[in-house]
Amino acid sequence: MDWGSILSNTAQSLFSPATxxxxxxxxxxxxxxxxxxxxxxxxxxxxxxxxxxxxxxxxTFGFPWWGAALVGIGASIILAILMGVPTLRLRGDYxxxxxxxxxxxxxxxxxxxxxxxxxxxADGLFGYHASFRAANPFPEGTYGFGPWTxxxxxxxxxILGLILLGLAVLFVWRLINSPWGRVIKGIREDEDxxxxxxxxxxxxxxxxxxxxxxxxxxxxxxYALPSAVNPNVYVTSLTFFVWTALLLGGAATVFGPLxxxxxxxxxxxxxxxxxxxxxxxxxxxFVSSAQAATLRFVLVGVGLVLxxxxxxxxxxxxxxxxxxxx
Amino acid sequence: xxxxxxxxxNLGERLPRWMVxxxxxxxxxxxxxxxxxxxxxxxxxxxxxxxxxxxxxxEGEPLQGVVITVEGDGYSAEVVSGADGxxxxxxxERAIYTVTLDQNTLPEGIAVLEGGDTQQVEIGPGxxxxxxxxIGEGERQTTSILDQFTARLIYGLNFGLMxxxxxxxxxxxxxxxxxxxxAHAELVTFGALVAMVFGVILEWPMWVAIxxxxxxxxxxxxxxxxxxxxxxxxxxxxxxxxxxxxxxxxxAVRYIFxxxxxGGTMQLPGSGAAKxxxxxxxxLSTIDLASMAISIVVIVAFGIWLTxxxxxxATRAISDNASLAAASGIDVDRVIRIxxxxxxxxxxxxxxxxxxxxxxxxxxMGEKILLLMFAxxxxxxxxxxxxxxxxxxxxxxxxxxxAMVIPSDLKYVGALSLLIIILLVRPQGLLGKKERIG
Numbered sequence: 001m002d003w004g005s006i007l008s009n010t011a012q013s014l015f016s017p018a019t020x021x022x023x024x025x026x027x028x029x030x031x032x033x034x035x036x037x038x039x040x041x042x043x044x045x046x047x048x049x050x051x052x053x054x055x056x057x058x059x060t061f062g063f064p065w066w067g068a069a070l071v072g073i074g075a076s077i078i079l080a081i082l083m084g085v086p087t088l089r090l091r092g093d094y095x096x097x098x099x100x101x102x103x104x105x106x107x108x109x110x111x112x113x114x115x116x117x118x119x120x121x122a123d124g125l126f127g128y129h130a131s132f133r134a135a136n137p138f139p140e141g142t143y144g145f146g147p148w149t150x151x152x153x154x155x156x157x158x159i160l161g162l163i164l165l166g167l168a169v170l171f172v173w174r175l176i177n178s179p180w181g182r183v184i185k186g187i188r189e190d191e192d193x194x195x196x197x198x199x200x201x202x203x204x205x206x207x208x209x210x211x212x213x214x215x216x217x218x219x220x221x222x223y224a225l226p227s228a229v230n231p232n233v234y235v236t237s238l239t240f241f242v243w244t245a246l247l248l249g250g251a252a253t254v255f256g257p258l259x260x261x262x263x264x265x266x267x268x269x270x271x272x273x274x275x276x277x278x279x280x281x282x283x284x285x286f287v288s289s290a291q292a293a294t295l296r297f298v299l300v301g302v303g304l305v306l307x308x309x310x311x312x313x314x315x316x317x318x319x320x321x322x323x324x325x326x
Numbered sequence: 327x328x329x330x331x332x333x334x335x336n337l338g339e340r341l342p343r344w345m346v347x348x349x350x351x352x353x354x355x356x357x358x359x360x361x362x363x364x365x366x367x368x369x370x371x372x373x374x375x376x377x378x379x380x381x382x383x384x385e386g387e388p389l390q391g392v393v394i395t396v397e398g399d400g401y402s403a404e405v406v407s408g409a410d411g412x413x414x415x416x417x418x419e420r421a422i423y424t425v426t427l428d429q430n431t432l433p434e435g436i437a438v439l440e441g442g443d444t445q446q447v448e449i450g451p452g453x454x455x456x457x458x459x460x461i462g463e464g465e466r467q468t469t470s471i472l473d474q475f476t477a478r479l480i481y482g483l484n485f486g487l488m489x490x491x492x493x494x495x496x497x498x499x500x501x502x503x504x505x506x507x508x509a510h511a512e513l514v515t516f517g518a519l520v521a522m523v524f525g526v527i528l529e530w531p532m533w534v535a536i537x538x539x540x541x542x543x544x545x546x547x548x549x550x551x552x553x554x555x556x557x558x559x560x561x562x563x564x565x566x567x568x569x570x571x572x573x574x575x576x577x578a579v580r581y582i583f584x585x586x587x588x589g590g591t592m593q594l595p596g597s598g599a600a601k602x603x604x605x606x607x608x609x610l611s612t613i614d615l616a617s618m619a620i621s622i623v624v625i626v627a628f629g630i631w632l633t634x635x636x637x638x639x640a641t642r643a644i645s646d647n648a649s650l651a652a653a654s655g656i657d658v659d660r661v662i663r664i665x666x667x668x669x670x671x672x673x674x675x676x677x678x679x680x681x682x683x684x685x686x687x688x689x690x691m692g693e694k695i696l697l698l699m700f701a702x703x704x705x706x707x708x709x710x711x712x713x714x715x716x717x718x719x720x721x722x723x724x725x726x727x728x729a730m731v732i733p734s735d736l737k738y739v740g741a742l743s744l745l746i747i748i749l750l751v752r753p754q755g756l757l758g759k760k761e762r763i764g
Contacts, residue, residue, distance in 0.1 A: 039569075086750040087746075090753055093565065093566075094749060097704060098745070098746055101700070101746060105742045108735070109736070109739065111735065112733050112735045113370055113404045113735060114733040114735075114736065121370060122370070122374070122416075240573050240574075243573070290589075291585050291588075294585045297577060297580075297584075298577075301574045301578025301579070301581065302578045304570065304573065304574030305575055305578065308571050309558065309571060
């Protein structure tokens with residue numbers, strides 16, 4: 001067992017693009033579910049439009065990377081409106097089923113061979129990095145130390161991701177502690193009471209759906225920045241993993257999504273390194289290394305069940321803020 | 327207007343105008359403003375490990391621009407033969423696939439002479455297979471639109487009946503307990519996996535394997551309620567919590583399946599059996615016919631049970647109003663236990679039929695139709711068993727017939743869009759009561 005490389009790989013995942021993308025997506029979901037009480041099960045769809053909007057704008061239309069990112073964000077706003085109009089007047093579980101179906105429709109449209117030329121079908125999209133790399137302010141070289149050593153491109157992704165994440169957290173924190181945030185939480189607790197106060201509940205819910213959707217789309221863009229866009233990433237399991245990260249940290253908190261995403265990915269990285277190592281060193285007999293890799297997803301599922309039953313407020317949350325518990 | 331034009335030119339007029347709705351409008355906006363004409367490639371799915379390839383030639387002359395569709399195992403792709411007549415499709419699984427040559431794209435007077443334009447292939451031991459159609463001058467045996475539609479209708483009915491078996495349980499569980507059970511998909515997979523263990527690994531006769539699989543499903547239903555859902559009910563968990571619990575359970579169980587059987591596709595004995603032409607363009611294998619017969623018998627028996635038996639009546643009473651039912655002396659917990667057992671049995675049986683329909687058994691096969699089940703249940707009216715039956719048949723027929731006008735890898739999109747549209751115009755579903763939606 002090479003504990004050195006296992007721990008180093010685990011430490012690396014602390015600042016991986018996937019972790020930052022998950023943190024952003026979970027933060028968006030916190031606005032949806034934690035604060036506004038909207039049961040959005042289509043968060044993968046929001047990440048997908050962000051990522052595809054970004055990649056398609058560059059590859060098909062030749063946009064600069066920042067323009068492409070704006071297109072991704074714009075796409076998520078339109079998706080939020082399209083999903084919200086039919087469903088925000090419906091009860092929670094209906095919203096869940098519609099959003100999950102909406103995200104799946106999107107994925108199928110990205111996957112179909114009819115749109116091959118634009119979306120790359122099953123192969124996805126890649127090779128859209130030129131503009132983003134040209135904008136890199138960091139000169140060539142290596143940055144960081146220990147397990148966190150990056151080349152200039154990785155470092156640029158890391159810094160940009162951290163800045164976006166920091167801005168998003170600050171934005172959500174200010175927002176939730178504003179009058180707007182109090183109305184949103186009021187809707188979560190008792191929609192009718194807020195309506196009786198003369199507030200337009202539908203409009204507030206829609207605003208929350210858009211804001212959370214935009215943050216999730218930024219997560220999708222950060223996910224796409226360093227590598228490629230693949231339709232097999234944006235499956236319903238991705239939605240469930242983001243939910244797990246959110247509930248782990250605490251749904252109705254600002255820093256919970258961040259903490260949840262970090263724990264989720266650090267644990268995933270640790271298990272994906274340690275389980276095959278256990279197999280190859282003969283500590284886990286009768287198990288192949290491919291089987292060992294699936295075990296971590298079993299643990300995600302079991303963890304999600306235990307979390308929701310025994311600590312639905314998550315690590316940072318306050319049980320009084322969890323209307324969904326009752 | 328410009329948008330519609332670009333859309334048409336890009337998607338090769340395969341998307342009819344009514345599809346240009348809600349989500350699709352937006353997507354078209356993002357996807358379709360591309361370069362003028364889109365030509366399909368002669369090679370797709372390069373990332374996949376398994377390959378199906380072929381060479382379209384007429385008397386040694388390569389034919390370009392012939393459209394080939396590969397379908398199976400929940401995957402589908404379309405290629406166009408290149409200038410050298412060659413085409414290649416990457417597929418995700420070592421499974422049985424249906425290859426269709428679109429005869430309308432052949433030159434005038436040329437037709438597929440043997441075996442028809444739709445043929446089945448199985449990926450060989452080397453991970454690839456070559457499928458060449460025997461083409462030559464001759465009378466094209468084209469099927470009229472009506473015949474094609476009838477054939478699709480029958481396939482859709484078969485699929486819909488199978489889907490109904492799976493959906494009725496989902497709907498009853500929702501009606502009696504309020505849980506939107508995402509783990510229902512895993513009950514479907516479970517039935518097929520148990521049938522595989524007895525029918526393939528132990529090589530017992532298939533009818534014994536099916537009975538054992540359904541019995542094992544009943545056991546899982548009992549275990550699930552006794553071990554998980556009943557304690558959670560006593561704990562007083564909220565509905566959203568229960569839904570998320572079912573999601574966690576679904577993830578855990580699905581990956582346990584993958585742990586146990588791996589990521590590949592396995593076949594039940596007799597799967598991919600020859601299709602017998604019946605009438606028109608309708609050709610069904612004996613397994614298709616048996617599957618339809620089993621579905622109909624089970625659904626009718628279940629309907630009679632639900633309508634006339636004491637427990638069936640109690641089930642419907644609980645779906646209507648659980649507290650009132652409890653107050654009138656119905657043992658709610660016992661009825662819910664029975665509902666879980668029956669729902670699991672129906673789902674397990676549906677899983678076996680689904681394994682034959684796809685064809686193939688895979689660790690995530692249930693999840694592939696989970697959203698269609700939800701679409702069926704919502705369409706019929708959440709919590710109503712007969713609604714789920716009607717909803718499932720509509721969804722099944724829609725999925726199969728819509729593939730005539732939209733690309734076949736988008737055929738689930740129609741059903742999922744229907745799910746969203748029905749919530750817009752009639753959220754209580756076809757047979758639901760209005761007060762169900764809050």
